[in-house]
Amino acid sequence: MLTPTPLTDTQIHALFQFVKSKYVDFYDVQVELVDHLASEVEQRMAETPGLTFDGALQQVYRGFGIFGFLDVVEQKQTAVMHRNQKLWWVHFKQLFKLPMIVGSLLLAFVLYLGFKTIDGNIFVITNGILAFAAYIVSFFHFKEKLPQKEYQLSSFKYDKFVYFGAGLNLYQIYNFFLREALIGFDGPTWTIIILSLCWLGWMIIWAGVLSFDAMIKDQRKLYPLAFA
Amino acid sequence: MNNSQLYKGSLTTIILKLLEENGRMYGYEMTRKVKEMTVDEVTINEGALYPALHRLEAEGLLTVEVVPAGNRLRKYYAITPKGQTETVSRLAELEEFIRHMQILLGPKIALS
Numbered sequence: 581m582l583t584p585t586p587l588t589d590t591q592i593h594a595l596f597q598f599v600k601s602k603y604v605d606f607y608d609v610q611v612e613l614v615d616h617l618a619s620e621v622e623q624r625m626a627e628t629p630g631l632t633f634d635g636a637l638q639q640v641y642r643g644f645g646i647f648g649f650l651d652v653v654e655q656k657q658t659a660v661m662h663r664n665q666k667l668w669w670v671h672f673k674q675l676f677k678l679p680m681i682v683g684s685l686l687l688a689f690v691l692y693l694g695f696k697t698i699d700g701n702i703f704v705i706t707n708g709i710l711a712f713a714a715y716i717v718s719f720f721h722f723k724e725k726l727p728q729k730e731y732q733l734s735s736f737k738y739d740k741f742v743y744f745g746a747g748l749n750l751y752q753i754y755n756f757f758l759r760e761a762l763i764g765f766d767g768p769t770w771t772i773i774i775l776s777l778c779w780l781g782w783m784i785i786w787a788g789v790l791s792f793d794a795m796i797k798d799q800r801k802l803y804p805l806a807f808a
Numbered sequence: 809m810n811n812s813q814l815y816k817g818s819l820t821t822i823i824l825k826l827l828e829e830n831g832r833m834y835g836y837e838m839t840r841k842v843k844e845m846t847v848d849e850v851t852i853n854e855g856a857l858y859p860a861l862h863r864l865e866a867e868g869l870l871t872v873e874v875v876p877a878g879n880r881l882r883k884y885y886a887i888t889p890k891g892q893t894e895t896v897s898r899l900a901e902l903e904e905f906i907r908h909m910q911i912l913l914g915p916k917i918a919l920s
Contacts, residue, residue: 589879611874611881612835616854618880619836645855655859663866802874 584622591633592618598637602649606734607727607806609656613649617641660734667795668741672787688779695775704756707778711749711785718742718789725796731806735795741788748781815850819860821902822852824869824887824895832873832886835861861885869894 587595595614604610617640624636641648675684695703719742727733752774800807826838833841839852864870869891873884887895 586878592880608883612858612883615834615877615880615882616836616858643854645853647855651855652858652862656862659859659862659866662863666866666868802872 584626587618587622587633591621594633595621595637598641599649604649604653605732606653606656607731608733608735608803609649609653611803613652656734664735664791664795668787668791671790671794672783674790675783675787684783687782691775691779691782695771700756700771704753704774704778708750708753711746711781714782714785715742715746718785718792721789722792727799727803727806728808731803733799733803733806735799741791742785745781745784745786745788748784749778752778752781816856818902819852819856820864821895821898823857823860823864823885824891824898827870827885827887828892828895832884834882834884864891 592614595617596610599610599613599617604613617637620640620643621633621636624639625631625633628636645651674680691707694707698706726736755777756774822842823838826841827833830841835854835857839854839857842850842852861870865872865885869888870885871888873886874881875884876882
């Protein structure tokens with residue numbers, strides 16, 4: 581087998597530009613595709629003397645089929661979404677195991693105590709406002725930790741769990757007033773349901789923050805340049 | 809990969825088996841290895857390979873590592889313990905499929 585001559589820095593740069601021109605916006609996907617293109621272009625140029633870099637590149641690109649890199653990008657996003665959901669679920673389950681369960685139970689107790697101590701209306705409004713504030717704080721916390729703009733990574737598209745958790749807590753304000761204003765029902769069942777949902781909302785936010793932090797740690801290790 | 813649906817359906821099993829036997833590998837290396845093993849008879853389509861790798865990674869069957877390779881970065885895949893278990897089960901499934909096909913289509917097709 582012929583030993584391929586490695587591509588120059590300029591040619592690698594040209595490959596990055598080529599991949600970007602084909603709507604591959606994520607740096608992690610670009611890195612993988614550029615390495616693949618470079619390896620195969622090198623091989624083809626070694627096997628066919630006289631074949632130009634551009635000629636070899638076009639040949640290799642055709643190997644990706646009529647949709648080019650589109651399938652790779654689309655399915656990468658689906659895979660990342662699936663992976664992020666799994667990561668969140670792993671952290672959510674951790675909240676019910678030692679030592680995290682201590683914090684989860686403490687949170688439930690604080691919510692219960694708050695509900696018992698202060699007026700119910702004030703409690704659900706305060707809880708909703710606090711959850712919304714937690715979302716804003718985590719949004720800026722995540723924003724600071726995101727990779728540089730020119731190095732977008734496919735993993736960083738989702739803060740939906742924190743958003744959903746905050747939404748669930750905010751929804752309890754409506755739920756609470758709906759109970760008083762429309763149903764006129766003030767039984768302990770409603771209290772338990774509303775308190776449980778508030779607690780669940782906070783647990784979703786908490787697992788969201790933990791999983792996002794774990795993902796950042798993992799991505800920093802894989803692509804340090806994106807965070808430099 | 810060859811146009812045949814038979815090969816397409818087995819791509820993830822082929823990837824898992826390759827990684828189980830060769831340790832960590834990168835995408836292009838896998839395409840070369842398959843060509844080499846089948847004496848150019850089977851070619852993995854890159855447009856199918858990378859989505860399959862990303863899917864296996866998301867399922868926790870593969871782990872990844874990005875290392876410098878000359879003037880570029882290279883993403884290596886390796887099999888996880890969960891992936892090893894999955895490989896055994898998928899290979900057993902595939903062997904069973906081949907055995908059934910053999911029964912259905914006649915005795916001339918032999919298991920390699």
